[in-house]
Amino acid sequence: MESFIENLRIIIGESSLNTLSLQNVGYAVGILFLFLIFRKFFSSCIINVLKKITEKTKTEVDDKIVQSIEEPLRFFFLIIGLFAAITYLPLEQETNQFLDSAIKTLITVNIFWLIYKLIEPLSFGFKRLSKAFGSSLADDLEHFFVRSTKIIIFFLGTMTILQQWGINIIAFVGGLGLAGAAVALAAKDTVSNLFGGLTIFADKTFKKGDRIETDFCEGFVESVGLRATKIRSLSRAIITIPNAKLTDTAVINWSQMTSRRVKMVLGLEYRTTSMQLRKIVKKLRTYLSGHKKINNKELQGVHLVNFGDSSIDIDLHYFTEPTDYLEWRNVVHQNMLDFKSIVESENVSFAFPSVSMYVEKMNEENIKLGRKKS
Known part of the structure; x- marks a missing residue:
């Protein structure tokens, strides 16, 4: 018990601890304990109602969305419990400001966590691309979208939290810009191939199964990825060509x-x-x-x-x-x-390459003259 009180002194300050009564602490702990016990019950009630609604629809996307929000919803009830518990504690202004900032941070974390969890269910549109461009491009685009969006969400969430705590994010972003420039320079070819794949997708240059001809080869498109395209040549071998090269050369699409x-x-x-x-x-x-x-x-x-x-x-x-x-x-x-x-x-025949030789018939007088001259 002594160690617990000592930790409280460190967290909320000596003067704030002196103003606390056992009743206030009991109320706060009780409220927090109730929310810890019933948060699963509250969230399950809401989730079950949403599941009954989504079961009536034909798509599975809404089912995945409901499944994704379950954990952030439980955490949200925990935040409410913390906020309700703190309101029963008569604390100093500085301590209240600190705890308010902590609650705001938890709310921010929960919001960005919810968005983070919703990214994968909302990427269902890429599944429709598998029929046109093959599963390779659809999977690559989906993974690229999910990973890049998650990184952006994490970055924005971090920036928001830092700003809430009064940290200067301009210098931090500037440092990231220099690091990003170095990474972009090192990954120039990868980025070129990435944009090449997106160009093929946007321009609909070709799709899976098309027969194409380029300066490099001729064959049938096996798969279109974000980095490279695989072509089955007429000799049945697989040829892998970087997308950047395909976008920089003429492509004949015989299938169109x-x-x-x-x-x-x-x-x-x-x-x-x-x-x-x-x-x-x-x-x-x-x-x-x-x-x-x-x-x-x-x-x-x-x-x-x-x-x-x-x-x-x-x-x-x-x-x-x-x-x-x-x-x-x-x-x-x-x-x-x-x-x-x-x-x-029409009693006509096809011609074929031939050479006709005409031999002139010589009479006897010409033969005799030829002998006399000799």
């Missing part, structure tokens, strides 16, 4: 094509007549205009373009509705078979 181009040349033999050429060109145009998987809204071209070394060339230029690579290849495959059937229907 509205239609896919086909360009080929049909080389026909020189023995093909002009009438046959007209019929073949007409049949090819009719075929393309009536094909269900050919995009007729785009410009099409079937024209004679060149008299080559070994063939008369017909240029074919059109667009398919399917943009998926394998489906596009299947359409082109069937088109080529049909093109060959059209050419063969």
Whole structure:
């Protein structure tokens, strides 16, 4: 008991202790004890009411929010108990000011603790990004948001508490600014990749599953993270490229094509007549205009373009509705078979590189003259 009284003298001062009566102390301790006992009961009653309300909703976000505020709510009732207990103690003005500041600090801590606990439940929006950009970017963005927001909340809470106690925070913030500049300089590449990932996300340059082509590689996007993007190359290997490089180079997104181009040349033999050429060109145009998987809204071209070394060339230029690579290849495959059937229907053959040699027949007189000269 003597040690307890000695501690009270140190905390609240000698003169304040002399004015305290046993009754005041008893009331204060009793009030504090009651709040310690019933704080769990009070908070549980409020939490149970909130849980009944949230159970009626379809989302789980409100359930997580209620779960997050449970501990700060209990601490809030403890603060109320401390405040109520102090009011029954006749203390000096300086001691009262000190305890008031302590109560304000506890309230500030509780408010920022509550905000700190609510950050993770309120980050549910990043889950929706996993379908578009893959779980990697969504998880990275969520972790980045949660960690950075928690750091900001902790920093703001610390600054608020220091200001409540009359501590000059300007010099403190200035020192943090110098330290932050040094860290930012050392982590320049990391920051560049971070902003590169945010740029890809904001501009919707590509998403998970897209086939892209860059100066570095070509393949399908496996995942988009805050630091780097993983691409499955056409040889099925994983290539990891820092986001800063992807934002500084041209990126071709083949998956965002509205239609896919086909360009080929049909080389026909020189023995093909002009009438046959007209019929073949007409049949090819009719075929393309009536094909269900050919995009007729785009410009099409079937024209004679060149008299080559070994063939008369017909240029074919059109667009398919399917943009998926394998489906596009299947359409082109069937088109080529049909093109060959059209050419063969006119009894025309495809040309191939060849060299024709013409040997002049010499008569007997030319042969005799040649012998006499020799």
